[in-house]
Amino acid sequence: MSRLLSQIEDNPEYKVIFTDLFDTLIHRNVHPNYTLKLWGKFMIRELGLSIEVDQLFSIRAEALSFVSKQQNLKKVEVAYISVVEEVYKRLVNSDMISGIPLSRFENVFERADFVVETSVQFKNEALIADLRLLKDKGYPIYLISDFYLPESLIIQILDFNGFTDLFQQVFVSCSLGKSKEKGSIYPYVLDQTATDPKQAVMMGDNKGSDIHKAEKYGLHTIYLKHTKHKIRNRKNLFGSDLRAFNKVCREIEHNCEKSPHPFSEFVLHFYFFTERLYIKAKNAGVNNLFFLAREGLYLKRLFDAYQEMNRFTQEVKINTHYLKISRHSALQIALKPLQEEDFKAFKGSLGQMSISDFLNGLDMSEADIQHILVDLDGDSAEVLPEFFRSDIFNRLKENNTFISQYEKYRTNQKTAFAHYLENFGVDFEKEGVHLVDVGWGGTMQENLYKYWKKKIPVTGYYLGLKEVYNIQPGTKRYGLNFSIYPSRNHTDDVLMANGQLYEQLLAAPHGSTIGYTINNLVPDAVYFHEENEKQVFEKLVYPVQEYMFDQFKELFENLRPIDYEQDTAQKYLTDLALRSGILGKKKNAAFIDQLSRGFYQNVGQNKVGVAYSPNQIKESKLSLLVGFIKSPEKMFRYLVKIKPFMYAKGIYWMSWPVNLTYYYIRFNFWFKRKWLGKGLTN
Known part of the structure; x- marks a missing residue:
């Protein structure tokens, strides 16, 4: 029998039990005041506020003090709604919030408090078990709490922890305007429960409020010292958010390194992208996000999981959709009538193709293609560097069969795509379009903008931006992990170096x-899955994705109770990218080699496989060396290819000197911060 059970059962005078809640039945793994900082973090995130967490924390503290003095009440006696209204008033009058009604503000305020509390709590299982035994033996148990959250929220917290049924009734100071601290709540509770104080016992951890004040009103008391919990609360005043953040990320990274799944540590990149996407979308008031095929499928899965775990879905949930589209199909739906189309969208590598590549991409019958090729009398397989400026293409535009089939294909694609979009049930004209993809420039975004005749804004949210095309007010785009727009820095150079690997892991x-096609009145996308690529996904990528998803959820739970800035995350991601790219093990190089064999490019020549080759580098060795010494981050895109190249050549054992470059890069970054802090060395 526990000490508590013997204390109560051995005393025949004890008929009714009153108990405290916080630091008695429920404990926190953070300092009590830290919960209010986390509340500020969630408020800013959900409402899109442009304010620092510490400032919002101070505003709430000042608002509580003000109302407490104004109403001549202890802080724990102040009505919760009074604090909500005072905080709202201060934000509105300081132009820190606009366009958000009090009702919504109150809902988010309350939800943030609940989410924070339940994220940092753990139960005193032994004490709760003792009380349950006492309840089963007929002892009525009542909860008395001095707390700033109202009775309705306390009951939600009890429900979450699974022991609401333990109590006959719940009494909370801020809902009653009476407190244990002042002593005023005791006569009220005794009256409400028709309890003789000589037959009641109050148990708690606060010597003043739970013991002395209760004894003043004739109650018996049991003092629960809970020394180790009080020491933990004191210790939680110290420490560092940065240290806690790094510890969580390092643990996830360590898990991934020990696992049989190469590059699964990239889940950290995908996690912070997801988090930033959520914050950005909330700030912009986005209702619908369209994740673009194919990398968007896994990104959507992560975002949906983030929203679900975030537990704010009852407020304003962002709807997510999967848009089946590719650079190839996006180019097709944006095609204009032949006499108006300049084919400028097919720039760079997109314009490198043969006449056969082009005609096959327009879904023409084999008979029509052969008829056209005979008329043109040229080398149908010759890949032309600028196909749309070639003589054979100029002759193609004058071919009657092509003119007819081009227009038929163009209009059919537009019609099928229009019906496909209707199925989403989104008012694009009212909301605009918000796209999510891995990156890298916004080709699909720009073609969708053209599809809507530049009348509907199309906004892009990307893991990263590596290219700048023709960004307009109607085609704003954001690289959330890295971007060369509006300018780039050393972290962008590092994080964008391994773009192909992001794509392959997604x-x-x-x-x-x-x-696009319409079958039996149902519009849908038409796919082509290259067999090599299919096998690579099933054997290599799928297992990594499943493992990353589990680590993503663990990362969410462990980072939730930490208040950190995105700059902190960016520094960690940058160093992670350096370590993954330079210090990676042999299994990583082997994984890249296998992945690259199945990498399928769905535009232009539709190549399968991609190879790392030093012949692709146009600069001289001397200029590369000078560039590395001066700005190693700009050369990092070459460094990440060395080990995979050496593995493919069978000389991986010679790659160990590459590891030294990591330490030079770290030194270079430190030196520039320390001695070239004016930032004039670009």
């Missing part, structure tokens, strides 16, 4: 979208 279980 691969989908289906093929590339090559167009």
